[in-house]
Amino acid sequence: MKESEDTIHLERILDEALRRGVSYADVRFQSYDYESVSVENKVLESYSSRKLSGFGIRVFLNGAVGFASSSDLGHESLEKTLGNAIKAAKALKSKKLLFSDVKINESDAELHVKIDPVDISPEEKVSVVLDANKAAWVNDKIKSASTRLGLSKDYRWFASSEGARITVETTIVGLSHISVAQASGVMEWVPHSESMCAGFEFIKSKDWNSFATEISELAIEAVSSKTPPPGTYPVVVDPEIVGVLLHEAFGHASEGDLVSSGESVLSNRLNSPLASEHVTITDEGTVEGGFYCPFDDEGVKKDRTIIVEKGVLNSFIHDRESASKLGAKPTGNGRAQDFENLPIVRQTNYLMQRGDCEFEELIEDIDSGVYVRGRGSTGGEVEVGMGTFTFGVGPSKIIRNGELAETVRGVVISGSILETLKTVDAVGKDLTVKTSVFGGCGKSGQRASVGFGGPHIRVRRMTVGGR
Amino acid sequence: MGIAELAVGKALKLKATEAEAYVQRTQNVKVEFAEEVETFKTTESTGLGLRVAIGKKTAIYSTSILNDTEVAEAAEKAVKIAKVAPEDPDWNHFNRKFGETSVEGYYDRELETMEYREIVDRLSSSTKLIKDYDKRAKPTRGILTLVTSKVSVANSHEQSAERRETSVVFSIRAKAHDLGMESTGNEHQETRCWKEIDFEDLAVKAADKAVKFLRAKPIPGGKTIVIMRNQIFANLLGIFFGDSIGADWVQKGKSPLAGKIGTPIASENITVTDDGTVSRGWGTRPFDDEGCPTQKTPVIEEGVLRNFLYDTYTALKANVKSTGNAQRSGYWLKPQPSPSNLLLKTGDAHPEEMILDTRRGIYVDTTIGEWLSNPVSGNLNATITHGYRVENGELTEPVKGVVISGNFYEILKKGIESIGKDVRNSAESYSPTVKLTEVTIAGE
Numbered sequence: 049m050k051e052s053e054d055t056i057h058l059e060r061i062l063d064e065a066l067r068r069g070v071s072y073a074d075v076r077f078q079s080y081d082y083e084s085v086s087v088e089n090k091v092l093e094s095y096s097s098r099k100l101s102g103f104g105i106r107v108f109l110n111g112a113v114g115f116a117s118s119s120d121l122g123h124e125s126l127e128k129t130l131g132n133a134i135k136a137a138k139a140l141k142s143k144k145l146l147f148s149d150v151k152i153n154e155s156d157a158e159l160h161v162k163i164d165p166v167d168i169s170p171e172e173k174v175s176v177v178l179d180a181n182k183a184a185w186v187n188d189k190i191k192s193a194s195t196r197l198g199l200s201k202d203y204r205w206f207a208s209s210e211g212a213r214i215t216v217e218t219t220i221v222g223l224s225h226i227s228v229a230q231a232s233g234v235m236e237w238v239p240h241s242e243s244m245c246a247g248f249e250f251i252k253s254k255d256w257n258s259f260a261t262e263i264s265e266l267a268i269e270a271v272s273s274k275t276p277p278p279g280t281y282p283v284v285v286d287p288e289i290v291g292v293l294l295h296e297a298f299g300h301a302s303e304g305d306l307v308s309s310g311e312s313v314l315s316n317r318l319n320s321p322l323a324s325e326h327v328t329i330t331d332e333g334t335v336e337g338g339f340y341c342p343f344d345d346e347g348v349k350k351d352r353t354i355i356v357e358k359g360v361l362n363s364f365i366h367d368r369e370s371a372s373k374l375g376a377k378p379t380g381n382g383r384a385q386d387f388e389n390l391p392i393v394r395q396t397n398y399l400m401q402r403g404d405c406e407f408e409e410l411i412e413d414i415d416s417g418v419y420v421r422g423r424g425s426t427g428g429e430v431e432v433g434m435g436t437f438t439f440g441v442g443p444s445k446i447i448r449n450g451e452l453a454e455t456v457r458g459v460v461i462s463g464s465i466l467e468t469l470k471t472v473d474a475v476g477k478d479l480t481v482k483t484s485v486f487g488g489c490g491k492s493g494q495r496a497s498v499g500f501g502g503p504h505i506r507v508r509r510m511t512v513g514g515r
Numbered sequence: 516m517g518i519a520e521l522a523v524g525k526a527l528k529l530k531a532t533e534a535e536a537y538v539q540r541t542q543n544v545k546v547e548f549a550e551e552v553e554t555f556k557t558t559e560s561t562g563l564g565l566r567v568a569i570g571k572k573t574a575i576y577s578t579s580i581l582n583d584t585e586v587a588e589a590a591e592k593a594v595k596i597a598k599v600a601p602e603d604p605d606w607n608h609f610n611r612k613f614g615e616t617s618v619e620g621y622y623d624r625e626l627e628t629m630e631y632r633e634i635v636d637r638l639s640s641s642t643k644l645i646k647d648y649d650k651r652a653k654p655t656r657g658i659l660t661l662v663t664s665k666v667s668v669a670n671s672h673e674q675s676a677e678r679r680e681t682s683v684v685f686s687i688r689a690k691a692h693d694l695g696m697e698s699t700g701n702e703h704q705e706t707r708c709w710k711e712i713d714f715e716d717l718a719v720k721a722a723d724k725a726v727k728f729l730r731a732k733p734i735p736g737g738k739t740i741v742i743m744r745n746q747i748f749a750n751l752l753g754i755f756f757g758d759s760i761g762a763d764w765v766q767k768g769k770s771p772l773a774g775k776i777g778t779p780i781a782s783e784n785i786t787v788t789d790d791g792t793v794s795r796g797w798g799t800r801p802f803d804d805e806g807c808p809t810q811k812t813p814v815i816e817e818g819v820l821r822n823f824l825y826d827t828y829t830a831l832k833a834n835v836k837s838t839g840n841a842q843r844s845g846y847w848l849k850p851q852p853s854p855s856n857l858l859l860k861t862g863d864a865h866p867e868e869m870i871l872d873t874r875r876g877i878y879v880d881t882t883i884g885e886w887l888s889n890p891v892s893g894n895l896n897a898t899i900t901h902g903y904r905v906e907n908g909e910l911t912e913p914v915k916g917v918v919i920s921g922n923f924y925e926i927l928k929k930g931i932e933s934i935g936k937d938v939r940n941s942a943e944s945y946s947p948t949v950k951l952t953e954v955t956i957a958g959e
Contacts (some may be wrong), residue, residue: 082847088767091603095596096575098847102560115556119579129559136555139631141639172597178601209609226767228891235771275894278736278920278957309549311655312688312695365640388543388558431885433655433690433699436916438898440886457695460887460896462918462957492547492658513896513918513957 055205058103059149061126062209064103065222068134069147070107074208076345077103078387081201083165085173087181088194092174104387105133106146110335112140117388131198134430148371148378150348152210158217159341161247165199165221168248173197176256177223183228183257184264189271191235192228195260197221197251198243198485204345212347218340220245220497222485229267236457237425238267238442245340245487266424275458276512282447283461283510287480288422289441291500294329295398297430297437297465299500301353302331302379303393303491306432313435313466314361322361323469326505328401329356331365333380337481338397338499343380345391350380355398367393385494392492397483400502403475410474411508417447418512420461435465460513468507476504518581519669521738522565525590527671531567531597534590536672537804538563538581539937542788543639544661548913550654556865562601567593577847606830606886613674614808616839620795623681623708626663634659641718644857645689648722650730657687661709664779665897668806674810676806682797685712691725698731698915700901701722701881705942707795724880728901731913736958740876740932741919741946741951742869742905745939747879751897752857752943755890755923758785760814761840761852762829769891771924781927784934785864789824791839791855798855798943805841805850812838814857828854859946862934866948869933876905877914877956893924 050359065073079101084318086093104117107130114137119432161369181412184193199221206214222243240263285293290365306312314322323329333341333350341350346368354362364374367382370393381393411419422440439461446453481501488495516524519536526534543558563586564577575595578589642654662682669675686703701724702717743751764770772780791809793799802808805827813821825833826841829852841850870878877899883898897919903910921930937950 092601094573094575094849095600096577096847096849097592097596098577100579102579111556115554117556118559119561120559127558132557138917139555139635140552141635170596174599174601194767208848237889239771239892278955309655310653310692311688311699332940336865352721388560390556406551412579426887426889429887429898431699433688433697434900434915435882436898436900438887438896438918440884440887440889440896447529458889458894458896460884460918460920462884462898462916464916492656493545493660498923511957513920 057123057126059207060128060209061105061183065107066131066209067438070109070134072108072147072209073104073105074206075103076387077205079203080386083199085177085197086194087177087244089192089256090182091396092178095170098388102387104131106390107133108136108145109134109137111145112137112272115390146369147371148368150368150378152212153343153347153349154213155343156215159219159245159340161219161293163248165219171262176251180223180256180260183467184225184260185346186261186264189229189231189268190227190264191230193226193264195223195225199222206345208347212345212397214343215323216343219244219247220483220485221250223250223251223256223259224486225263227264227267229271231252231271234266234271236271238263238270239426240423241484241486243483245483266443269455269459273443273455273457276418276446276456278321278513280509280511282414282506282508283420283448284504284506285420286422286504287478288482289420289425289439290400290502290505291439291482292422292428292439294400294502295395295427295498295500297435298329298469299395299398300430300432301435302364304364304374307364308370308373311433313433317361320361321359322466323356323359324472325359325470326403326475327356327469329357330354330399330401331381331395332397335397335481335499335500337483339483339497341396344382345384346382347381348378348382350396352378365393365395367391385496389494394491395497397438397481397499397500399481399500400505402477402479402503405474405476411447411452411478412450414447415449418459419445419447419452420459437465438462459461462511462513468510472505473508474506478503517667518563518586519667519675522563522586522590523669523671525566525587526567526827529594531569531594532672533609534889535566536563537843537846538667539664541662541664544632546638546659548638548657550644552638553805555631562844563589564843565589565593566849567597568606569597570601571604571690572597572600573603573606575849590958605832609670609672609725610805610807610827611672613676613802615676615801616637616672616792616808616810617811618792618799619802621680621707621799625709626661626681629661637714641714643716644715645722648719650691651689651693651727652722652725655688660684661665674806676802678801680800681707683709683712685714685717687721689721689725689891690730690806693729696729698725698728700728705797705940707797716734719811724901728913728915731915733916733958734904734914735905735940736956738953738955740873741954742837742873742876742878744880745935745937745946745948746941747882748949749939749941749944749946750885751923752859752946754886754888755930757854759890762825762833763852764833765823766829771891771893778820779820780820780924781815782931783818784931785815785818785862785927788812788858789814789854789856790858791838793856796856797940803839803841804908806842807837807841808841809855824852824854826850834926854943857944861936861938864933866935866936866937869948869950870905870910871908873905874907876904878905878910888923893922895919895921895923917956919954919956921954926954930954
């Protein structure tokens with residue numbers, strides 16, 4: 049463990065908090081390094097490097113939660129921040145404290161990394177990005193190309209008045225690329241990225257020039273494609289969109305805080321059949337290809353939570369508060385964006401489990417449908433209260449008479465998640481889980497890195513929008 | 516000497532040709548509530564973004580730690596990265612002409628002395644209104660954020676500037692349950708000052724919407740007239756013009772508006788202005804994030820594209836003057852030209868008249884997923900979560916779950932039938948209610 053002078057002072061502030069009458073306190077210290085190298089149109093657009101560090105104190109007083117944080121680690125600031133946290137708790141009406149008991153952990157977890165990205169010279173990083181960007185200019189239909197390398201190292205230290213001491217260090221690297229193509233007055237962009245919780249060895253192991261070339265080729269193909277006629281179709285969904293769809297439209301609804309507030313469409317539906325029998329969904333702290341999340345920001349171990357088992361809702365995901373409110377066990381899903389934020393219920397790696405179908409079997413009896421693809425997708429949004437989702441997917445394929453036909457662009461899928469999951473009638477035997485160094489999931493103004501994925505699936509009815 | 520000047524000095528000592536420091540100190544109060552206030556937190560953050568140039572090589576380094584040692588290290592790292600960066604042939608220099616425009620209403624002194632208790636009481640009384648409004652409705656989620664920040668900009672052209680600004684963001688959501696049906700209603704508002712937030716009004720609106728939408732249904736698709744509520748259209752303006760009128764996108768070939776200055780890109784009733792000086796505007800301030808004075812810039816005049824928005828880099832590259840639109844989305848990022856306050860000029864229609872004049876159509880109150888729209892191609896996509904059928908001049912049944920699609924730039928050219936006079940903002944975009952013709956809806 050990286051025992052520093054800072055963390056010793058922080059432990060002392062826990063004692064001080066108890067002396068001032070709080071029933072519980074925890075303190076989180078974080079040191080975060082982020083580097084981003086961007087090249088646009090063959091020119092280095094920016095090389096930026098960021099360091100963020102500070103601490104946050106959470107206290108419980110008369111059943112109310114107070115929180116304050118500061119990026120100043122000085123002694124005075126520690127005192128002042130504790131004071132602010134206590135003042136905040138006092139401003140709230142007292143209520144019954146809801147906070148589940150958990151196993152008190154003491155552990156140091158660190159993702160195994162072969163090459164620390166910090167040890168790679170700026171020249172080498174620039175050249176990876178520059179070369180990939182240059183490779184994207186495959187012909188004169190490409191009007192713009194931007195490429196970005198992202199590297200982050202996140203060290204988190206957690207201590208509580210209950211005696212928990214946890215450190216987690218996660219390194220994640222990745223490359224993202226956007227190609228913009230134009231043909232006969234139409235412009236289309238295709239964004240895509242690949243990331244991995246690993247060291248710089250992941251960057252060295254992949255051919256990023258062909259990665260960028262393929263994105264450009266897809267953009268060129270898309271720009272001369274049509275948008276699909278709007279309507280309701282049977283669709284086959286690729287793992288990337290399955291992952292995003294599950295995360296956004298189902299995962300959020302399974303978050304204990306949204307369930308206990310009654311906001312989620314899944315409230316009061318535990319043990320009910322919600323999806324077809326082909327559907328099993330899990331949330332897992334560590335999974336190949338996903339984000340490394342062995343402990344949450346409340347010091348709780350993140351294991352494998354089975355959310356849906358063969359179509360039946362089995363469990364929600366929880367932090368200590370939501371678990372207590374719903375009479376469940378914490379599942380290690382109390383996560384904070386950084387030291388400036390309180391942990392809230394977040395997904396870790398949310399995925400659908402594989403089935404037994406080959407890809408060909410999924411499409412063979414579709415007369416007229418769409419193969420919905422993730423590469424080039426622009427993201428999604430959902431109304432958790434009603435389970436309505438909308439996703440902009442990447443260039444996709446029409447399925448005609450059981451075979452993949454022409455490419456379509458500008459595809460948007462939309463529907464109600466509960467209806468959609470009920471009409472999943474076949475699940476592929478493949479499985480892909482992804483994560484990203486570039487973005488993450490937003491909730492209540494906080495971003496969190498997550499992993500998502502699944503196999504290919506077939507959905508009997510889905511609304512497809514387009515122009 | 517402030518941290519910003521110190522950082523610039525250190526970088527110059529290390530043989531940077533030029534340096535620019537941006538220092539931000541923020542105090543943030545964030546309160547989350549459902550039926551009662553659930554969490555209350557305060558955050559004090561600091562940050563330095565240091566840009567350096569060595570000839571035509573540039574780099575940016577940032578840190579959240581503002582002490583002498585860390586500032587010295589930041590300067591060292593920035594210079595080290597700049598040394599290995601390839602030359603940017605378009606690089607000229609940092610802003611050489613600082614200045615301040617006289618503007619008002621971007622700092623609310625009241626935030627300095629707000630009692631935590633007062634904030635909690637105001638939120639509690641607002642959420643109570645939801646339950647009082649209808650027993651089927653209850654508040655499920657809301658966030659109030661109060662931000663006070665101090666920004667200093669200094670560069671090696673021996674100039675510096677400092678400003679303080681405040682912002683208040685409020686969002687509230689109600690959910691209604693009845694006979695196994697459920698629905699929600701959301702409202703949000705972004706302002707510069709505490710007094711302008713319509714807490715009670717928004718709470719009641721959210722409750723009313725949730726209850727009304729218990730029996731909302733999708734409708735069949737097709738081409739239809741769409742009346743879009745002011746805040747929703749403001750959102751779309753921001754999505755489609757936020758980046759595309761910025762010189763950065765134009766120069767990089769990403770903007771579909773590139774090369775169209777002086778040509779009609781919208782119907783004659785469309786006039787859009789960027790104005791960083793409007794009183795109490797969300798993006799109003801005396802100078803931009805590089806120290807350039809803010810100004811009023813015509814973007815579209817009676818349908819004709821007039822100007823793009825510039826920061827120092829893009830202005831020097833295009834050989835024009837900066838329009839004072841340099842903005843950093845974070846102290847660790849370099850500035851980009853972005854709108855200050857993007858204003859769609861009002862028309863003379865009253866929203867009620869627009870409805871009265873419509874035989875068949877949809878009134879759009881709330882959408883989700885509109886940010887999935889593509890400002891490059893103009894593809895507009897948004898899912899209506901709260902809309903009403905318009906039949907023979909009246910709002911009739913509530914509608915949900917239908918997707919609006921079309922090309923935003925084509926809609927602006929041909930499809931704007933009338934513009935209202937009721938302006939609201941969604942962050943920095945301001946718009947009245949707008950009536951659109953011939954929009955495609957994908958429904959049941």
